[in-house]
Amino acid sequence: MNLEQYLGLFIDESKENLQILNDNLLKLEKAPASTEILNEIFRVAHTFKGMSRTMGFNNIADLTHNMENLLEPLRSGKKQADGKIVDILFSCLDKLENLVDSVIEKGTENKDNLVNELVEKLKAVINSESSEQSNISVGQKMEFNEYDRAVIDEALSQGLIPKEITVSIANECVLPGVRSYMVNSVLENMGEIIKYCPTVEEIESGVFLQTNDSQYVIKVLLATKEDTEEIKNKLLDISEIANVEVINVSSLAQKAENLSEDASSKIITVEETEANEENKKEDGAQVQKGISKVANQTIRVNSGRLDILMNLVGELVINKTRVFQLSRDLANHDLINAAGFMENITGEIQEIVMKLRLVPIDQVFNRFPRLVRDISKSLNKDVNLVIKGKEIEIDRAVIDEIGDPLVHLIRNSLDHGLETPEDRIKKDKPAKGTIELSALSEGDNILIRISDDGRGIDPEKIKKKAIDKGFITQETARSMSENEIFDLIFKAGFSTVEVATDLSGRGVGMDVVKSKVSTLGGTASISSKVDKGTTVTITLPSTMAIIQALLVKTGNETYALPLNYINEVIDIPAAQVKKIQNREVITVRDKTIPLMRVAELLETPDYEEDSEKPLTVVIVRSHDRYCGLSVSELIGQQEIVIKPINKKLCSENFISGATTLGNGDVAFILNINTLI
Amino acid sequence: MLEELIKSGQKDIQVIIFKLGDEEYAVSIDCVQEIVLPQKATRIPKSPKYVAGVINLRGNIIPVIDGKIKFKIKETAQNLKNEKRIMVIEVENETIGLIVDGVYEVIYLKVNEIEPPPIDMDENSDIFWGIGKHDNRLLILINSEKFLSINEEKTVDTFKKVTEAIKQVKSAV
Structure with a gap:
């Protein structure tokens, strides 16, 4: 059988399931007794097992199989999920991620001895008395809950006879799932299926009932007028059906009723493990409907x-x-x-x-709870991670790129920002530190903030370090604003921590963060108060492809300025341009800002300036830094489509892209971030 | 390059012949996407001299390089302005336009019509395939794969030398 075509599906679903597993394990750590969470984890492990068996990834299947075994006693309440068990489950998750990664890369699993080790570990933890096979081994009779019995009574009153049909599919059958569907469709034509066991979901993941001599057994409760022989014959017509048994159920229902009178419990089930799921799902047919409803809401698109x-x-x-x-x-x-x-x-x-x-930013954020948990454990720090605005949507291209910078920033906060619990108590702070990761949209931009309530950054220390490293002189240091000082942190080779750990502090990173953000068309800034905490703000454009821009002319050339960088446009008499340290500046409402003549900057040919005429100045802002760009004339505001350009030939980062205008001409988009 | 071609057992290659200055050059047809009439290019600020700018080719923005400036080839009076063309070629996953003085024809060049370049080109040898002799014409075969890497002064010099050598051979005949 060619499974190649299913590989993509397998990978997609695996990723989803890994994420669900991750989320739920984190929840489990906080609420170890919740059966709901345990059931979800079990379900994921189970789905994984089924999928990977089908694809022939036996390592994954073995691992998840043993995870199920471990979860079984937890689910039934026989054992408590303690820290040790959660840790093992986490290491299983890591291994699964590993294995899935290798599937993504090579299309096959890694041969990995560690899997066996982990499986042994799991087995050791699993209590011998509760280490029953998790495959559903059925008793000989199907039993029913109240709902089922109500349906059976209803059927009886309509003159239908409920029959329990046990179908055994041949053990050598390659696709028992398909046979099961065929059984289902044959029976559907003959009457009303009240109950189908195992459920559709289980069959999809390859789980069947088992008896001593048959691996794939299906039990169906059918309300029908057909007689027993007819049903048997029709079912035996399907190939690879080994055996069919049909029993009239009226007597069974009776018996169940008796039982329910005896027992105080409301639900009687064959299998304890099925109790919860059964309760929720009612019957297989409805589950199927439910699935198709969900499936209609989203589709995967290349x-x-x-x-x-x-x-x-x-x-x-x-x-x-x-x-x-x-x-x-x-x-x-x-x-x-x-x-x-x-x-x-x-x-x-x-x-x-x-x-x-656009995709929700949660796709990036969802990996951080785990990251924070692991790092805080290894650093012996107690941390509360608060995530806000995870529903904010952002361009797919950004999602793929922003993860690494954020990981870096969060590591920094944990490692350098937050103090140890002892130090925090000494400072009258709660022992548990807080890191807040938030996203919010502001106009056309998305702001991502990472803030901690740790020790903060001392601007004086930064200054000293920068002078020591020769980035700035004593003199410039004195005239620098706080923002400018914090900006130094983004310079390559700057690190204030003396000892590099394996987490952070090697002085690479913040500059990488900055350059990554800047290639995405965004900006990054730091603000901090000593002993209050540090906040890093990343500003990103929410869309990457179409933006609002102001078109301007210098000489005969047209350029586009992204609107979200523009503060205002003013006319200023030529006489008001002053020179400070050989740089031209203008004063706008008592603020002195540098002036750049775009024509000079870009060496526009055939450009002559009329020294009498007032200057048209576009004031742009990037990171609280302002700059005036003098242009010849304004054309107007327009939506432009950003097109990629050949990076090798467009030098010096003056240009971030190009666009075509209504008349077919090309206009370059100025890269404001690197310009000022 | 030439050895590889011989080894591959191919009998001939299809090349497109174009003109820069006085000489005829040829490049494998595989890398040529299309040939368009010259159009006004938008200047790229602060780009090298040989970059004429960018043009809008049906919505795609592609840079255009002036072949004569790039390879330091002298302008000759004989070339007619209306024969100028932009050859759109795809090299190293990038699409660029090359301004040439004329595009003439597409021919099948037999592998045994190709000779190694007349001068020793040491480390820069891979920018040419060799010299094609076809119907009493001498064609300088450019290796399109290495096209964009003809950047450094040295490679440009080699390019010039080969062109000069071909000129001498021609005048001797």
Whole structure:
């Protein structure tokens, strides 16, 4: 059987399941007795087992199988999940991640002796008396809960006869799941299926009932008018069906009723392990409906196709602008109306397509609880991680890139920021430190903040270090603002911690964080108060592909300035430009800001400045740093589609991208971050 | 390069012939995406001199390089302005445009018509395949794979030397 085509599906689902496992293990650590969480973990392990067996990944299957065995006594309440068990489960998770990674990379599992070791460990922990096989071994009779019995009574009153049908599929059958579906569809035609055991979900993950001589057994309760022989014959027509037994159930139902009168418990089940699930699901058919409902809400789409769609919409937006321009030039009223209508629709399409690329930032955030748990354990620090705004959506391209910088920042907070519990008590702080990771949207930008309530950063220390390292001179240090001082931390080779640990402090990192964020078109800044804590703020554009921009002209050239960097546009008389230390500055509302002439900066050819004319200055802001850019003229605000450019030929980082304008011309987008 | 071609057992290669200055050059047709008429390029600020700028090719923005400036080839009066073309080529996963003085024809060049370059090119030998002799014409075969790496002065010098050598051979004939 060719399983290659299912590999992608396996990987996707594995990733999802690993995440669920991770979340629930973290929850389990806090609430070790919760059966709900244990059931969820069990379910994931179970699904994993089924999927990996099907794909032939036996290491994963073995591991998850033994995880199930470990979970079994926990679920039934025979044992408590203590720290040791949670740790083992975490190491299982890590191993699973490892194995899945190797599947992603090579398409096969790593041959790994550690798996066996882990399995042995698991086995050791599993109490001998509760180490029963987790495969559902059934007693000979199917039993029913109240709901089932109500349905049986209903069927009897309609003149249908409930029959319990036991179907054994041949042991050598390769696809018992398929046979099971065939059984299901045959029986569906003959009457009403009240109960189908195992459930559809279980069959999908390869779990069947078992008897002494058969591996794949299905039990069905069918309300039908057909007679027993007819049912038997039809079922035996399906290939690979070894045996069919049909028993009339009326007597069974009776018996169950008796039992329920005797027993005080409301639900009688064959298997204790099934009790909870049974309770929730009622019956197999409904589960199936439920699944198809969920499946209709989301579909997986190849991201390559999304990119193509994105590009096409980009073209559409450009042409829309062009049509709109033409219609206005022609001054034809009907045409303007039609073009306006088209503009609205294009706008909506664009918005939706942009949204398709957005994913909740939770996809990055969800890995941090585990990270914080592990690091805080190894550092003996007690930490409370607060995550806010995980529903904020951000471009897929950003999600892939932002993870590593955030990991770095969180490590920093844990390692350098937070004090040890003893130190914290001495400072009158709660022993448990807090790290807050939050996302919020602000206009077209997304802000991600990592703040801790640790020891903070002393600006004087930074200054001293920077002078020692020769980044700045004594003199400049004196005139620097606090923000400028904290910015020094982002310089390459800067680290204030003397001892490098394996976590952080090697002086690489903050500059990498900065450059990564800046390639994403964002900015990073630090603020801190001694003994109060440190906050790192990352500002990112929420979309990467289409932005609002101000088009400006210098000489004959057109450039685009991203609108989210622009503070204001002013005209200023040429005489008001002053020189400080050979740099031109202007004063805007009592604030002195540097002035840059774009034409000089970009060496625009054939450009002559009229010294009499007032200057048109666009004031841009990046990280609380302001700068005035003098341009020849403003063209207007417009939506532009960012197109990639050849990085080798566009030197000096002046340019972050390019775009095509309505008339087909190309305009470069200025990279404000590196410009000022 | 040439040895590899001979080893591969291929009998001929399809090349496109274009002109820069006085000489005819050829490049494997596999890397040529299309040939377009010259259009106004937008200057890239602070880019090297040989970069003419970028053009909008059906929505894709591609940089355009002036072949004559890049390889320091002298302008000749004979070349007609209206024969200028931009050859859009794909090299090392990047699409770039190359301004040439004319694109003439596509031919099948027999492998045994290719000779090694006339001068010793030591470490830069991989920028050329060799010299193609075809119908009494001498074609300088450029290795498109190494096209963009012809950046350093030295490689440009080699390029010039080969071109000069070909000129001498021609005048001797």
